[in-house]
Amino acid sequence: MKYKVNETCIGCGLCASTCPEAFSMGDSGLAVATEKEVSTELLASAEDAKNGCPLGAITEE
Template sequence: MKAYVDKDTCIGCGLCPTICPQVFEMDDDGKAVAADEEISETLIDSAREAEESCPVAAITVE
């Protein structure tokens, strides 16, 4: 599974790196970016929590 952030949709609220810092971080442009590699089994729940918590639904975990 991998996580993706739609930068056009992200409003830079900063919630996802707070919930799951191992997968999401804030980029230099003030938008979130997801790690490029596969999400390890132990992080999937928190990555999904970030996906569900994003106020503008900019995150996809699939």
């Protein structure tokens, strides 16, 4: 599974604290998703991050 963050992100940081392996805060202050495939062990926390985004800015690629 791969994720991406769309332009509605407001940079709240929630996804990066929920699943730092899959999401980080970029230089622009907005979240970026790792370009790597998210491993099976991390899918539950990556999904939590996706579902927890208040803007629904995280989608599956």
